[in-house]
Amino acid sequence: MHRIGIIPARMASSRFPGKPLAKINGTPMIGHVYFRSKLTDCLDEVYVATCDTAVRDYIESVGGKAVMTSDKHERAAERCSEAIRKIEDSTQRRVDIAVMIQGDEPMLLPEMIAEALRPLEEDKRILVSNLMAPITTREDHNDPNEVKVVVDRQNNALYFSREPIPSWKKGAKTVRMMKQVCVIPFQRDFLIQFNEIPPTELEIVESVDMLRVLEHGFKVKMVPTRFVTYSVDTPEDLQLVADLMREDPLAARYPKPTGKT
Numbered sequence: 001m002h003r004i005g006i007i008p009a010r011m012a013s014s015r016f017p018g019k020p021l022a023k024i025n026g027t028p029m030i031g032h033v034y035f036r037s038k039l040t041d042c043l044d045e046v047y048v049a050t051c052d053t054a055v056r057d058y059i060e061s062v063g064g065k066a067v068m069t070s071d072k073h074e075r076a077a078e079r080c081s082e083a084i085r086k087i088e089d090s091t092q093r094r095v096d097i098a099v100m101i102q103g104d105e106p107m108l109l110p111e112m113i114a115e116a117l118r119p120l121e122e123d124k125r126i127l128v129s130n131l132m133a134p135i136t137t138r139e140d141h142n143d144p145n146e147v148k149v150v151v152d153r154q155n156n157a158l159y160f161s162r163e164p165i166p167s168w169k170k171g172a173k174t175v176r177m178m179k180q181v182c183v184i185p186f187q188r189d190f191l192i193q194f195n196e197i198p199p200t201e202l203e204i205v206e207s208v209d210m211l212r213v214l215e216h217g218f219k220v221k222m223v224p225t226r227f228v229t230y231s232v233d234t235p236e237d238l239q240l241v242a243d244l245m246r247e248d249p250l251a252a253r254y255p256k257p258t259g260k261t
Contacts, residue, residue, distance in 0.1 A: 001096035003117065005037045005046040006067075006083050008076040009055050009103035015145070015233050020055050020103050022232075024242045027254065029232060030055060032106035032245075034064050035254040040110035042117055043099065049083035063255055074199075076100060077186075077209045081195035084188065095188045097121075102182035106241055107229035109250075116183045119221045127190040128213060129221040130157070131181035133228065140179070141168065145233035147180040147208055149222060157220040160208040180210070181225060190218075 009020040009030050016022070020030040027035075030048060037046045048059045051071035059066040067086050073079040080100045088094055097120055099113060112131060119129045132149055135141050141148070144162040151157055159165065166175060186194070200215035210220050232238050245251070 001121070002093060003043050003097045003099065004084075004087065004095055005040075005043045005099045005101050005113065006080045006087075007033055007037065007046065007048045007101045007103050008069075008079040008083075009048055009050045009052070010071070010073075010079075011052045011054060012071075016235065016238075019232065020050075020052075021058060022235075022238055024106055024232075024238065025245055025248075025251070027251070028058055029106045029238070030058065030103050031062060031254070032251075033101060033103050033108055034059060034062070036106075036108045036110060036250055037101050037113065038064075039250065039253060040113045042114045046101075047083060047087060048103070049079050051079075075203075075209045075212075076102060076182075077184075077191065077212075078195050080186075081191050084191060098186050098188055098191050100182070100184040100186065100191075102184075102231070104232045105182055105229065106232060107245060108183065109227050109229070112181070112183050112225055112227055112229075115225050116223055117185050119223060120185050120187060124187070126187075126221050127218055128184065128186045128210075129223050130210065131183045131225045132178045132222045133181050133225050135177040135179050138168070141177055145231075145237075147206075149178050149180050151178070151222050155222045155224070157210065157214060157222050159214070160210050161206055162208070178222070178224075180208075181229065182231070184210075 013019045021028045048066045056066040067083040069079050069082045116131050119126045141164045148165045149160050200212050203211040
């Protein structure tokens with residue numbers, strides 16, 4: 001199978017404008033995500049999908065591949081859907097699986113991509129999967145920047161929310177609390193289909209792409225990850241991640257820039 005990674009990124013983030021190029025220990029955040037995605041051996045290529053020339057120019061300066069997309073997209077999956085068509089047109093090669101890797105996951109480990117891919121490789125009836133990780137504090141459970149997920153007994157998603165689910169008052173302290181980790185493999189045709197079906201009310205209210213999938217009657221397979229990472233939604237998150245990554249061994253494997261950054 002032909003498998004690629006697509007990292008959607010835009011500078012106009014409402015919560016943290018300019019986030020893709022915010023530096024973490026000297027390297028722009030989008031650079032960390034790109035370099036770490038390239039370290040996996042389960043993707044044939046990795047692309048950054050963006051509507052910003054500054055992001056494109058940086059990625060190309062470090063030898064990466066960027067795809068320019070519309071600045072009208074409201075959802076990351078929509079940007080990736082446009083990108084996959086452009087990638088196939090330029091390479092003249094059909095993609096089988098596209099892994100959407102959010103550009104605010106600078107602590108991503110290559111093994112996480114393999115974890116997320118496994119269900120789609122083993123069962124072609126699975127259209128899309130997500131990683132999920134335990135929530136360990138009340139603070140994170142209440143944080144609207146953390147997308148919470150509840151699942152059924154087969155680890156299919158039941159609902160995603162930025163609110164604290166399951167209810168702490170009703171006993172969440174005795175059941176597992178999980179958050180979405182945005183490493184999201186799609187079967188190629190389903191990613192295209194996602195962009196063609198209408199956005200849904202709950203998707204818009206919660207600002208979570210995967211609710212469009214659930215509301216249209218499809219399943220999202222959730223995959224527990226054994227790795228602990230933190231996404232960046234605010235400048236405070238950026239500082240936390242910078243501190244955690246100060247001695248990060250993967251950084252030594254990043255390539256050197258080939259031009260202006």
